[in-house]
Amino acid sequence: MLAYAPALLCFLVFCVGVLRERRRFGNAVFLGLAVVFTAAAWLYELHRAHPHAARDVGVALLALVALGIVVLAWFLISNGAVMVRKEGASPANLLSLAAGLSLVALLVLLCATVVSRDRALTVVTGTAVALAGYLGFLFLCFAGYAFVYGHLHLRRRADFVVVLGSGLVDGSTVPPLLASRLEKARVVHQRLSRRGRRPVVLITSGGQGPDEDLPESHAMADHLVAGGFPDDLIAREDRSTSTEENVRFSRSIMEKANPDYRCVIVTNNYHAFRAAMISRREGVRGHVVGSPTAGYFLPSAMIREFAAVFLAYRRTNLSLCLLVFLGGAAIWWLG
Incomplete structure (x- = not known):
């Protein structure tokens, strides 16, 4: 059972990290390491007890990974096509397509290496696979812990609910993405108001972009009021142009009203964990929750x-990626 010691240690560090500060990216990494070390320890113990079964499991896992990469590449390319059709061909909307094509290129490189057995190509492929593995591990850590963070318990007390802006349509209209945040904020506000002893203030946060007729925060507030939300419980933060400024300027409003404040920040589910990391860096005392987002x-x-x-x-x-690249170069040179 000693083989499981690294996994247990990483999991304990993860648990302590969540208890001390749930908004750290380090929690995601230690959770990912705990999973990897657990799988490695299980395979090691299986190899000691049943070598042939361990070999068969290893081959099956490799085949499963290869099949998973093929399926993932197909899914990302298909999703990229949907994104272009529904949202336009902006750089941000091409990311899933680019990721899928990168996986296809990696598979082609692997096949070419197996067929040619060229030494230089083998080193290049090994380096590319190592870099892809590092990026893939970090992404799975990020996505996995983002899911965990989204299901952590919401604190019972808060004095403010902060809604992060995300841009307007046609200069003044709240788009569905932002409307989802506002609806989530309204639900959270109702829940906290039932628990609290004082009125909970809802802060709409967002400045005015060059293509907008009014600040996002004002359009957000108007949307809430039109749906029956009390205008006297809304504060408008109308200077911010980024998530960092959303959080920073909202913190100033909260600290001025109540230095001992607690808050809940509302954004979309895909953005919640990064917004939580930003709120930690900006010294905001609170938790971030996410609203639903269209699957595509x-x-x-x-x-x-x-x-x-x-x-x-x-x-x-970048330092670790450089080390991987230099390691590949050293293997090629020494060989």
């Missing part, structure tokens, strides 16, 4: 969120 929109949105998180830790991630 999620793959590109999750890839975009992961890319933003990857770049937020770019020194560490």
Whole structure:
């Protein structure tokens, strides 16, 4: 059972991390490491007890991974086509298509290496697979913990509900994506108001873009009021132009009204964990919840969120990617 010690240690670190600060990306990594070490320990113990069964399981797992990559590539390419048809061919909407084509290119490279058995191509393929494996591991950590974070218990007390803006349609109309956030915020506000001893203030957060007729926060507030929400319980934060500014400027409003505040931040489900990471960096005391998002929109949105998180830790991630690349170069040179 000693083989399971690394997995247990990583899981304990994960549990402590969640209890101390649930909004850290490190929690996602330790959860992913716990899963990987558990699988590795299970295979090791199986190999010791039943070598032939372990070999068969290993072959089956490799075949399953290969099939999974093929299916994933097909799914991402199909989703990319849907995104272009429904949302347009902007760079952000092409992410799932680009990811699918990258997986196809990796499969072609692997097949070419097996057929040619060229040494240089083998090193290039090995380096590409290692980089893809690193990125894939981090993405699964991010997506898995984002799901876990979205199901963590919401605190019973909060003084504010903050809704993050996401842009307007035709300069003044709240789009379905933003309407989903506002509906989730209304539900959360009702729940907290029943529990609290004082009125909970709802903050709509969003400034005015160059193609918008009014600040997003004002359009969001108008949308809520039109649906019957009390106008006197709405505060409008109308200066922000990014998630960081949404959180920072809303924090100023909350601290001014109540230095000992607690809050719930509402965004879409794909954005919730990264918004939570940003709120931690900005020193905001609260939890982030997500509203539903159209299924076809999620793959590109999750890839975009992961890319933003990857770049937020770019020194560490790019350093590790460079080490993988240099390792491949060293193997080619020494061979």
